[in-house]
Structures are given as C-alpha cells and as structure tokens.
Amino acid sequence: MSRPTGLLLALLGTLTSTGTTTTGEAILFWVLAIVMVAAALGMLFARKAVHGALSMVVVMIGLAFLYVAQDAPFLGVVQVVVYTGAVMMLFLFVLMLVGVDASDSLTETLRGQRWLAALGGLGLLIVLVGVVVRAEFGSPKGLTDANADSNPVALARLVFGSYAFALEIVGALLITAAVGALALTHRRRLTPRVTQRERSEARVKAGTAAGKPAPGVYARHNAMDVPALGPDGRPIEASVSRVLRVRGQEADAREYAARIDRVLSGSGSTRRASGAEEPAALQEPPIEAPGETVPGDGPGGDGVKEKS
C-alpha cells in the first residue's frame, strides 16, 4: 500500500518539478523515440540506399511531431515542407539518377575503418549522453510567454528584427547555391541534336524504314523475349528488344533454332536433302544464324545433344 503511493508521489514530484511536460507528451515522446531510433538504425544498416532514404523520411516526420509537441509548430511545418518535402525528394531523385540498385561496395579501402568508425560513433554516443545526463539545466521555463501571440509571429519578430542581417545573408547563400547547382550539373552539348528527321533519314538509309521485325508472339511466357522467325524458320536476333538482350532476359535463341531444325529435319529427309541449298541461297542479310550452329552443318544432331 505504501509503495504505490510512494511511487505515485514520486511521479507527481517529477511532474511538478518539470512542470511543462504532460503525460500525453510523454507517451508521444516514447512512441516516437522508439520509432525514430529504429528508423535511424535502419538507415545505418540498410543495404540499399532507397531503403535508407525512406527510413530517413520516417525520422524527419517524427522530428516534426516532436517540434510541434515542444511549442514549435512553425518549425514542425517547415520540417515537413523543407526536409521531407524538398530535401528527401531531391535525395530520391538523385538516387534514381545514380541507379536504384546501387549499393555499397564491401571492399575496405582503409583497413579496419569500419570498426574504428563504429567504435568512434559509440564513444561519441557515450560521451554526449554522459554530458547531457549529468548537466544541470535548472527548471524548464516553457515557451508560453514567448509564444504569447502565436509562435510564427514571435519567430517573425526575431527573424526580421534582430536577425534581419542573417536572413539577408542566408538569402544570398540560397541564390548562390541554386546558381552553383545549375553550373555544376550543366552539360554543354557536344554533338548536334538528333531530331526526328535525322532518325527517319537514318532508318531509310539503313533499309529498315518499316522498322525492325517484331518479336515472336508465342504465348508461352513473356512473348517479347521470343525472337521472331524468319522465312527460313530461323530466329531473328534483332527482333528482340535491345534492353532485353543486354539484361540477358532474351529467350534462348539457340533453343528455338534447334527446335526449328528438328522440325525441318523431321518433316522429311528428302525435303531437307533437296532444299538444303535453297534457304542458304535465299538467306537475307538481317537474318543471323544463331550462335555457333552453322546452317547446314548437322544442326539436327546438335539439337538432340542439347535435349539429352
């Protein structure tokens, strides 16, 4: 019986001694503190930079909540607008430009730098927490007097009053930064601009005015990765999008070539014997023989070998 009352008295004592924090604010603080520290650690350990950026957004929004809870609604709004709205979007923009999949290389250029850095961070944490916890701050005064006619008005009096010169300098800094960013990212065009006219003329000159052959439309899987078949039944490599080819997502052209060859050889040996010369003679330049399979050089046997 005496212990709960003593605890209650102690709690009441802390509440009256600090005076300005309420229970609601304490709950808000603890919830947000846990979320923010977790998100900050997530940023530290995130393998991909995009995940780190999103964790950073969580931390910044939490900070905005804490500003509003601490009688600084103007700063809370500015935090959301400037940091989560502008700065983090800029970060994400640059991340997309650099490549979303770009992740840290794990090779150490300085030996033991990672561990030394972690140790330094831990040491910094211990020292600063020690300083903050052991310092005597006196009883908090609160901002009710200072915020008598709303927080933005009171801040404006200070910013445009005693700090007007600093505001001017900051304005100059912002303009300099904007011009500097423009100058840094500006690229002079070295080659003449290629317009639609030049593109179409180049296509006509190359003889592909009607466009490249479209990929095959076998509805087995993503049909875009299946090469189209030429008149002789051989796959046309150029029909598959260059992007798919670079990524290595193209369906194996040799597999199709082998299948076609099997069909051709299976449909009748007499036809193959008589018509073996004919497709080779009629072969058009854009039709490329796939891989190592030389046309007419026993491709049927090759296909059987692959199958088994």
Place this chain on the structure above:
Amino acid sequence: MSLTNYLVLAVILFSIGATTALVRRSAIMAFMGVELMLNATNLMLVTFSRLHGNLTGQVLAFFVMVVAAAEVVVGLAIIISIFRTRHSASVDDVNLLKS
C-alpha cells in the same frame, strides 16, 4: 518526463548519423548521415529553446534548416557531376587528387 529525454534522443540520433557518415561508402548515404546529424542538432536547439523560454534557439534551428537545404542542393549537384564523369557514386572512387 524530464526534458533531458529529448536531449538524449537528439544525442542518439546524432551518433547514429555520425556513424552513418563514417561507415557508409556510398556518397549519398554518407550525405544522409550528415542530414541526420543536422536534424538531431535542430531537435536539441528546439529543446533548449523550450528549456530557457527563449525563441532564439528556434530561430537558429530555422537558419540551420535553410543552410542545410542549400548544402544538400550543392552536395547532390557535386555527386551527380562526379557520377557523370566517373560512373560511380562511391566515395572510394573519387581519388583524382591522389598522386
């Protein structure tokens, strides 16, 4: 709840930001660590402003935000121009000054 809790939270965030800036090799992630440090400093300024009943701390936090925005713009522009010339955003690859 004592206002010191806010300060401790700010210190924790500051240390995590500093560790991020030191550990991560990607320039963008290191930059984000710096941003976290600036944010933690802002939280500390706001808390001290409340502690002392003086709005100057909030004014200073406001200026820190503005300067941080300018810093981000220039820093990201530098990262982009380095990425264009060297095709890498890693801080290890920026070694042109090395003899």
